[in-house]
Amino acid sequence: MVDLEQLGQQAQQASYTLGLLSTAQKNQVLTAMATALTSHQDEILAANAQDLENPQVPVKFVDRLRLTADRIQDMAIGLKQVVSLPDPIGNVDRAWRNEAGLMIAKERVPLGVIGMIFEARPNVTVDASALCFKTGNAVILRGGKEALHSNQALVQVLRGALRAEAVDENAIQLITDTSHATAAKFMQLTDYVDVLIPRGSARLIQTVLAKATVPVIETGAGNCHVYVDKDAQLQMATDIVINGKVQRPSVCNATEKLLIHREVAADYLPSMIQALREQGVEVRGDAATQAIVPDVVPATDADWGTEYNDLIIAVKVVDSEAAAITHINRYNTQHSEAIVTDNYQAGKLFQQRVNAACVYINASTRFTDGFEFGFGAEIGISTQKLHARGPMGLAELTSYKYVIDGNGQIRH
């Protein structure tokens, strides 16, 4: 069993020095990391081959696990993109003088030590390390056992770049013991870890939420709805539903449910369902949908709360916008929801009443993404309300500190 206490102490110690680096220093290190990835490509690919040779790796993991020269190049490009992003650390959100004459400045600081828990995607190792480093955070990575050799090779390269630039290499550490017992202990390392960010399947995230005593940012579950209002432009609705469902069905901002106002259902559903089927989508429907398009797969109660992450959609006819909102607030994961309507009131009501990180009028749910939002990066998409909600970029990896200048004030 690895000594997590020691790992934690080392990370905390590193975090104190990271917070003091200038933006220029951090960018220089990130650039060095990009160069090192390219120059150590062979070792990384060799380690990755070891992972891929493991007969216990499930077939479905192979694609996300496989590294190639191109993919390593993409990682290096990703690092350089992080270089180009503005550094939020040291920004002052606001400053004011209080009644006693103290000057109070609310200044952005790193969170400290971030724990990343993820599965078999080695690119997360590099992405997360870069974003944490740019924001002055130390990171402890706990990736899936299937990617262990790849992650070790990548982390060794990144740490080599840190050493070469005279930065504490414990800014980036990997937990090489991938047992569940060690993971559980990691989730309770409250003395040293400031926040845990799990990335991966719903099951992984639920496990972390259940076991962690370190504060967690819940990410990723997306049971996203499109509600087609009676005043929708129907072609626009079709485009938005098809885009949401088909463009990349495996991701969390994909559309999983279609709600449609009863007044337009009979005219609209046959062509809408036809369009979905042409894209290879399995369409499930409630009783009203079945009455209009008899050959849909009957939807069960379990469908409404399910995130398929696949070419499946469930359709429900609703009597009103209010019914659509009630249904969404009951079954959604507070990720992304959309209404298609030309009615101003209907659109604004939907945005106001739907409980989700991102609420769209007349746009695809697929836009919920740090890059699409213009953040230039994304560490995950938060589905909780505490700290950060929706796409998380660099700003969401910061905390703040009140820096207060006085001249002898005491309280009366």
Added chain:
Amino acid sequence: MVDLEQLGQQAQQASYTLGLLSTAQKNQVLTAMATALTSHQDEILAANAQDLENPQVPVKFVDRLRLTADRIQDMAIGLKQVVSLPDPIGNVDRAWRNEAGLMIAKERVPLGVIGMIFEARPNVTVDASALCFKTGNAVILRGGKEALHSNQALVQVLRGALRAEAVDENAIQLITDTSHATAAKFMQLTDYVDVLIPRGSARLIQTVLAKATVPVIETGAGNCHVYVDKDAQLQMATDIVINGKVQRPSVCNATEKLLIHREVAADYLPSMIQALREQGVEVRGDAATQAIVPDVVPATDADWGTEYNDLIIAVKVVDSEAAAITHINRYNTQHSEAIVTDNYQAGKLFQQRVNAACVYINASTRFTDGFEFGFGAEIGISTQKLHARGPMGLAELTSYKYVIDGNGQIRH
């Protein structure tokens, strides 16, 4: 056992309507609550008398538990102060158009349902209810068993005002079953409760952190230090230490430790310790302090991590500012720390390197307080880095939502 599921559902349902109330509507309800407290004073005092008659109430709880006509009046005044505060809900932090042409607005929304866990102070019932209501949050209160009758009477009055103003009375609910089993279940009510805020002893807060699966905002522990630098104005240092230690020793922003630079220790400590003793403070000291003032109580290792909340202070002589910073970052609770110095570099270095919510130059740690900061209210002082740090006012009881207007955008 109370039906927590039902309580949670009711709170969530209420929260959906609360988020839609205008500031004027919320202020009218808060004003009605203030009036109702005054007009129901007799019932409240009678219920409080029941609590006070309980022979099992520890003597130390009696003062904080006791209500009087004046204290009820103070609660009503507190409600009216909350009326006068600006409402953060609906504010747009920023809005921008992304590359695809979507208008994205980051809008302040309520957190949803807040769980407050506290001890025997009935005033928390009214304070927390007012702050949660003003920010459109439903609140579920779990107060200490010693204050149950008082809390029931207060909540009944507040709910009466909600009903009279045609607002869902489940905006404010009290858990009347004060068993530990019910409290533990409450801390895991993730389907309905968005955040837990514990207020009270370190033991209470640690219990909540250990048991909760609902996100927690950790509050209140304050092992606060004053470091007297070699370039300090010594009279200013004495004033700041005395104020921090003596003005209200039981609270979390009281000064608990004095660190002093070796160069000035011998000249300064005798008068400083004398001044503390004149205020009735027990002074404990490390070996170096004992060498200067032989009759101090020897400090043990346990002292450095202890929050006394009492007229006790521990003194340590340090070789340098760096040693002071290292000591503080090792033992503090990330609450409030102060340096006394006339050296610009020393002051700025301290603010940059000390890991705490509030870092002061030349001011008393006692200023860490929502009212002193000018927030006009305080729900607690966060000692974590996630979501909120330091004094939490109304803004810290909000989350945000991205409200996104399109005209048919799909992702390419």
